Amino acid sequence: MQRRKRRQCSLIKQQLQLYFIMGSVNTGVSDPLKVLEEALRGGVTCFQLREKGNNALVGNEKRAFAEACQTLCQHYNVPFIVNDDVELAIAINADGVHVGQDDETAAIVRERIGKDKILGVSVHNESEMLAAIKVGADYVGMGPVYITSSKADAKPVSGTALIQQMSSLYPAMPIVGIGGITVANFEPVLEAGASGVSIISAIASAIDPYITVRRFKIAISKEVFSS
Structure with a gap:
């Protein structure tokens, strides 16, 4: 059992390395599905659908968009995570769910999605970290590391101080940093102990998402190799 858990943890850490988060409202005038496919082609290792904010899709339109995103992720063998919307995640058999502290409680989400799905939880202090560990979260998100305009809330x-502290105290829990991260400033996040970085605007708003992702991949590979 412990060996299986270690393998799962190692896999999750690999999947978190370059974690793309996007909703239909994050890409401006660009086709979000085209942006996602270019990001997947470039080599993102995980994708989270975060369909929130003004003009976000709802109902059948949201589900259709989610299924289209899921199909692309399956084609590139990349985990497809749904932010907050547990009902949608269950309905389309997503690979997992990510929840914040203001969303449905992680314990209830774990119970609803089962032990074999990925559960990510946003945490901002040690007590939230311990709670995430207790309910069996597969990874935690920490941030915003830098100033971000992607999330109104x-x-x-x-x-990176909290990432460094938590990675030291709880090394078995994979951590992904989020918030204002770019190719120019991601290194301190990994150096602090994060398994990877979450990106929204730097990819979703890029003129060429594929090239942007390739730059991230090359830079991250150099950082991981040198550590």
Whole structure:
């Protein structure tokens, strides 16, 4: 059992390395499905559908968009995670769900999606970290590391101090940093102990998402190799 858990943890850490988060409203005038496919082609290792904010899709339109995103992720063998919407995730058999502290409680989500699906939880302090560990979260998200405009409800900038502290205290829990991360500033996040970085705007708003992702991949590979 412990060996299986270690293998799962190692796999999750690999999948978190370059974690793309996007909704239909994040790509401006660009076709979001085209942006996603270019990002997948470039080599993102995980994708989260976060369909929130003004003009976000709802109902059948949201489900159709989610299924289209899921199909692309399956083609590139990349995990497809749904943010917050547990009903949608269950309905389309997504690979997992990510929840924040203001969403449905992680314990209930784990019970609803089962133990074999990926569960990610946003945490902002040690007590939230311990709660995530207790309910069997597969990874935690921490941030915003830097100033971000992608989330209207973003918490105050936290830097990398919490990532460093939590990765030291709980090394078995995979951590992904999020918030204002770019090719130019991601290194301190990994150096602090994160398994990977979550990107929204730097990819979703890029003129060429494929080239942007390739730059991330090359830079991250150099950072991982040198650590």
